[in-house]
Amino acid sequence: MGLDLDKIIGETEAMPQRITGYLASPLTAVVTDSRSEQFLYSFVDKVRDFVCSDVFPEPKFDIYWPGDHTHPSKNKAFTPAQVYLTDRSQASSFDFVILICAFPSFGVGQENEIVTQAGLPAIRFVPNGISRMMGGSFLDAVDIEYIDDPGTGVQYSKEKLIAALSEVRTKVFEQRALYRKKADDFRMRLSTLIKDRCGNNLTFSRRLGVSIRYVDALLNESLAVSNPSAQLLKRMSIILHVTVGYLLGETEETDPIWAESMANWNEWACNSRGLDASVVVALRNEWRDHFREERKLESSPISARQSDKFEKLCQ
Numbered sequence: 001m002g003l004d005l006d007k008i009i010g011e012t013e014a015m016p017q018r019i020t021g022y023l024a025s026p027l028t029a030v031v032t033d034s035r036s037e038q039f040l041y042s043f044v045d046k047v048r049d050f051v052c053s054d055v056f057p058e059p060k061f062d063i064y065w066p067g068d069h070t071h072p073s074k075n076k077a078f079t080p081a082q083v084y085l086t087d088r089s090q091a092s093s094f095d096f097v098i099l100i101c102a103f104p105s106f107g108v109g110q111e112n113e114i115v116t117q118a119g120l121p122a123i124r125f126v127p128n129g130i131s132r133m134m135g136g137s138f139l140d141a142v143d144i145e146y147i148d149d150p151g152t153g154v155q156y157s158k159e160k161l162i163a164a165l166s167e168v169r170t171k172v173f174e175q176r177a178l179y180r181k182k183a184d185d186f187r188m189r190l191s192t193l194i195k196d197r198c199g200n201n202l203t204f205s206r207r208l209g210v211s212i213r214y215v216d217a218l219l220n221e222s223l224a225v226s227n228p229s230a231q232l233l234k235r236m237s238i239i240l241h242v243t244v245g246y247l248l249g250e251t252e253e254t255d256p257i258w259a260e261s262m263a264n265w266n267e268w269a270c271n272s273r274g275l276d277a278s279v280v281v282a283l284r285n286e287w288r289d290h291f292r293e294e295r296k297l298e299s300s301p302i303s304a305r306q307s308d309k310f311e312k313l314c315q
């Protein structure tokens with residue numbers, strides 16, 4: 001589609017000196033009404049200026065607003081598919097999200113769910129009458145009520161916003177420490193498996209129950225962007241005859257069966273006297289080869305392997 005989304009995401013992750021937030025707001029719903037559009041622009045500017053101010057120490061906050069990039073009037077050259085993929089990539093790969101729930105909007109509702117699936121912290125500016133669907137979502141969000149005062153414009157509690165942003169900072173630092181970027185070979189694995197076991201992308205999309213465009217995203221975009229659900233990953237594992245762990249890049253070191261079996265082997269080798277070292281190593285290598293072969297052939301998303309197989313070999 002002419003968009004190097006990996007580059008965008010890579011640049012974001014390469015800038016730890018900034019905490020970047022995605023500011024979601026209605027756009028299409030307000031472009032035909034000048035008063036509503038003026039209200040929205042004022043709201044966005046007020047929030048963005050405050051969040052990016054010197055209220056917080058380094059690293060500072062930075063804000064990305066899709067209205068500067070995929071605006072329905074100012075960026076008409078973007079196709080619907082490009083707008084969706086661009087906004088999805090940003091919403092799912094930045095550090096946090098702020099949602100302005102000012103008008104009924106399909107876009108903000110989509111972004112609410114995208115961020116929920118991405119597991120990002122969020123702040124929502126909400127009126128008194130937020131929909132029950134939005135209010136009942138699983139999003140990890142702090143809601144801040146606002147009022148539209150005809151005399152002074154949009155009003156909300158800055159103290160609540162500061163507290164919410166402080167909470168966001170804590171969560172962002174925790175997530176960066178726990179989930180550092182790892183090599184994303186999901187696309188390559190999936191592409192190889194589809195060619196080998198499904199024939200073509202169209203057949204795979206039909207069996208998976210998704211559009212061909214989503215399969216294209218799975219094969220061409222970062223896993224942070226395509227972000228398939230657990231249900232889809234289970235379907236993929238059955239269709240392609242591999243484990244979900246294999247699809248996501250599970251290694252021997254992180255496989256619980258491997259870890260437990262190696263612990264059993266180590267305990268047996270250390271506590272058994274008079275063993276021939278060559279026999280001990282050969283036994284481990286035999287189990288390892290069997291383990292790797294089983295990983296290749298396994299067709300169920302739920303592992304049926306048993307760690308006690310190694311214990312039996314050691315008896």
